[in-house]
Amino acid sequence: MALLYTHDAFAGHVTPPGHPEQVARLSVIAAALEGMTLDRRAAPLAPEAAVLRCHPAGYVTRVRAAVPAQGWIQLDGDTSLSPGSYDAAMRAVGAACAAVDAVLTTDAKTAFVACRPPGHHAETETAMGFCLFGTVAIAAKHALDQHGLQRVAILDFDVHHGNGTQDLMWNEARCFFASTHQMPLYPGTGSRAERGAHGQILNVPLRQGSGSAAMRAAYSTEILPAVAKWKPNLILLSAGFDAHQDDPLAGLEWQTDDYAWLTHQICDLAAECCDGRVVSCLEGGYDLPALAASVAAHVGVLKERGK
Numbered sequence: 001m002a003l004l005y006t007h008d009a010f011a012g013h014v015t016p017p018g019h020p021e022q023v024a025r026l027s028v029i030a031a032a033l034e035g036m037t038l039d040r041r042a043a044p045l046a047p048e049a050a051v052l053r054c055h056p057a058g059y060v061t062r063v064r065a066a067v068p069a070q071g072w073i074q075l076d077g078d079t080s081l082s083p084g085s086y087d088a089a090m091r092a093v094g095a096a097c098a099a100v101d102a103v104l105t106t107d108a109k110t111a112f113v114a115c116r117p118p119g120h121h122a123e124t125e126t127a128m129g130f131c132l133f134g135t136v137a138i139a140a141k142h143a144l145d146q147h148g149l150q151r152v153a154i155l156d157f158d159v160h161h162g163n164g165t166q167d168l169m170w171n172e173a174r175c176f177f178a179s180t181h182q183m184p185l186y187p188g189t190g191s192r193a194e195r196g197a198h199g200q201i202l203n204v205p206l207r208q209g210s211g212s213a214a215m216r217a218a219y220s221t222e223i224l225p226a227v228a229k230w231k232p233n234l235i236l237l238s239a240g241f242d243a244h245q246d247d248p249l250a251g252l253e254w255q256t257d258d259y260a261w262l263t264h265q266i267c268d269l270a271a272e273c274c275d276g277r278v279v280s281c282l283e284g285g286y287d288l289p290a291l292a293a294s295v296a297a298h299v300g301v302l303k304e305r306g307k
Helices: 008-012 024-033 057-066 085-105 133-145 161-168 211-230 256-275 288-304
Strands: 004-007 039-042 110-113 152-158 176-180 201-206 235-239 278-282
Touching: 004 024, 004 085, 008 024, 008 085, 024 288, 039 288, 057 085, 085 110, 085 278, 110 288, 133 161, 133 176, 133 235, 133 278, 152 211, 161 176, 161 201, 161 256, 176 211, 201 211, 201 288, 211 256, 235 256, 256 278, 256 288, 278 288
Parallel strands: 004 039, 004 110, 110 278, 152 176, 152 235, 176 201, 235 278
Antiparallel strands: none
């Protein structure tokens, strides 16, 4: 049985009207997963020490101090803070770390963290792209430092490049980061030339409109073989669903069943290299029906493989 971490506090991160990263994203996910048998757990607050594994104290203090008493403020053109944003971001980190703890120390094999705000665009000292803290990167550091793992892998299939995760993991020799993403597209990073300080980063840009075939080829021939060679002790996913054909922010034209296919492939690899241990954290996905269907397909496989 897969674990599901979420919390009502995620609804407290309120974005301006018309913003694509909206409270309703988690509402439709909850409805899509309602009938699925999952081990549901409340997302705990992360201690600040967890965030400090990736972000300096001064940055964390600035984010916390910027939280408004009411309404919202803009950190940049598309990243905002409301009164509940800091709590939500800390629970996202807490849930990702708790999921890592669970799959490494109990019979649980797979976990999905239904959280917001997302995290993969947050750089070392910069909030951007709807993101405040590098949730998955922090979870990776937690796995390495707290559990003594030798190698972890992060796979990011959001349609936008995870520039924040790349920044936070650039010098981390114990973490392999692989990403597929549309290029050209925000944030403008993610070229094949970006390899990390230890050659442990693999970016596979995809062209607009390239569709399912290009994605499946990228994973089958490049990313999954590279991860298999890395032999991680744990696989973490930045699970963005905005490459879907119905998503308004990009145009890779993936189908709902592509997410089921990809999750099966990742779980097959995890079974071979890390006893099936996979922790997935929500990133993007902004067409609500497509998001709900894609997450259900993804979590359905995690549930099947988490037995």
